[in-house]
Amino acid sequence: MPVYFPGNGLPAGVKPVGFITTPTKRRIETLNGVVMPPRTARYPTPKWNAARAGVAVGTRNAKVALLSDSTGLGAWGSGVSFAGNLYNGWFRRLGNKIKSVPVTLGSWYGDSGCGIAGGGSAKFKEYDPRISFDTAVWDYNTPYQVGCFGLKTNAATSAGTIGFLPDKAYDTVDIYYKKANGLGSFTVDVGGAVLATINCNQPTTAIVKTTVTVPLGVQTLNISKVGTSVLQFRGTSCYRNNAEVQLISGAWNAQSMWGYLRGGAASEPADGPRQDILAIAPDLTIICLGINDSTLAKPIDEFKTRYQEMIDLCKTTGDVVLCIPNVIDYAGNANQDTYWSAIREIADINAINLFDHQLALESWVAANNRGLFADGRHPLAAGYEVMSEAFYGWGVLGQ
Numbered sequence: 001m002p003v004y005f006p007g008n009g010l011p012a013g014v015k016p017v018g019f020i021t022t023p024t025k026r027r028i029e030t031l032n033g034v035v036m037p038p039r040t041a042r043y044p045t046p047k048w049n050a051a052r053a054g055v056a057v058g059t060r061n062a063k064v065a066l067l068s069d070s071t072g073l074g075a076w077g078s079g080v081s082f083a084g085n086l087y088n089g090w091f092r093r094l095g096n097k098i099k100s101v102p103v104t105l106g107s108w109y110g111d112s113g114c115g116i117a118g119g120g121s122a123k124f125k126e127y128d129p130r131i132s133f134d135t136a137v138w139d140y141n142t143p144y145q146v147g148c149f150g151l152k153t154n155a156a157t158s159a160g161t162i163g164f165l166p167d168k169a170y171d172t173v174d175i176y177y178k179k180a181n182g183l184g185s186f187t188v189d190v191g192g193a194v195l196a197t198i199n200c201n202q203p204t205t206a207i208v209k210t211t212v213t214v215p216l217g218v219q220t221l222n223i224s225k226v227g228t229s230v231l232q233f234r235g236t237s238c239y240r241n242n243a244e245v246q247l248i249s250g251a252w253n254a255q256s257m258w259g260y261l262r263g264g265a266a267s268e269p270a271d272g273p274r275q276d277i278l279a280i281a282p283d284l285t286i287i288c289l290g291i292n293d294s295t296l297a298k299p300i301d302e303f304k305t306r307y308q309e310m311i312d313l314c315k316t317t318g319d320v321v322l323c324i325p326n327v328i329d330y331a332g333n334a335n336q337d338t339y340w341s342a343i344r345e346i347a348d349i350n351a352i353n354l355f356d357h358q359l360a361l362e363s364w365v366a367a368n369n370r371g372l373f374a375d376g377r378h379p380l381a382a383g384y385e386v387m388s389e390a391f392y393g394w395g396v397l398g399q
Helices: 046-056 090-096 121-127 273-280 291-295 300-314 336-350 357-361 364-369 381-394
Strands: 019-021 026-028 062-068 107-109 138-140 151-153 161-164 170-179 185-190 193-199 206-217 221-226 232-239 245-251 284-288 319-324 353-356
Touching: 046 062, 046 245, 046 284, 046 319, 062 273, 090 245, 090 381, 107 245, 121 138, 161 232, 170 185, 170 273, 185 206, 193 206, 206 273, 221 232, 232 245, 232 273, 245 273, 273 300, 284 300, 291 336, 300 319, 300 336, 319 336, 319 357, 336 353, 353 357, 357 364, 357 381
Parallel strands: 062 245, 062 284, 284 319, 319 353
Antiparallel strands: 019 026, 107 232, 138 151, 151 232, 161 221, 170 206, 170 232, 185 193, 185 221
8 A cells, every 4th residue: 555645845765654545534554554543533623613613704713722832843953942933833834734715824922932942032022023022111921821831011211112924925814912910902914004002000900902903914023012011912813804714833842731720830820821722712622741740750740730721621611632742761761651641541531533643653762763852851853743743634623
């Protein structure tokens, strides 16, 4: 049977392990020749299916969010930590595969944790060259949020603009930001024409979304500070209204399931990641965490408890898919299988679809020998492509 691989992101001579087809379905086979059952979604995803159907007929938009670690953002895909890796991760690669409905990658949400690796906000701009801001005016916000750090201004400056240039035409923008007592105002413009002025000052603290309509085009979105009061931005998403699925990455370098909603703190902040997830309101949330829990040897019972907590939260807005992360070296992670078993158990208890990235990559030793890994846990671009193609072939997102 022929090897099946519609993608074009792999180097010559490198192909996914064991992808084969029949006239009617795809299957995965292991290196020893044992054919695995077709990997199709086991449980229905009614909220996601309804959202996708609405996009197809032009009556609504839809959102898919990823909550993950550095392997979700594509770290080391280019052979270095962040620079050049924006489109290398397996999640963003899905944007070039899904054909049943239009998809946009015109979003940023947090800095993906680039700054915590050293280099501050400059590392964020290396990772995502679509965004621009003056580092003397804009700094990282606290506490943590989805995607680690957003951007805030200090009170000493009366001007400052965040520029964002997606690579596709858009006519609608969702801006996610904090409202709280004493915060200031900002304007939204494209091409110098101010389209909205938004006041962030209110007595109670909340993470909110404001939607602004803009002229259709490929253009820089400018978010500009008004006055000297502090502002705090979480992210933006640019899309064509009632016409696209938004892929929004909440991948967070060095993060674990144990710490995601708390940002590694002892308790969950009032305006932390939970509020971002509710503001984004994904129709489908993909959770792919556990590698750093394994490395840090987080207590397995707490791992399960916090995993369940995240599932319960994400199910309030849409459907949920769980993932076994990519294979990693057993050196330093000897107990990793305990965490993968826990994820399988959680998926069964919740009757939630589970995708196993490890089936496509086989063992870390085998994948590393094939030139698919940069180190003991981070795939190179070729490895991320294998992961993306396998997830796409699973079919839960549509074909």
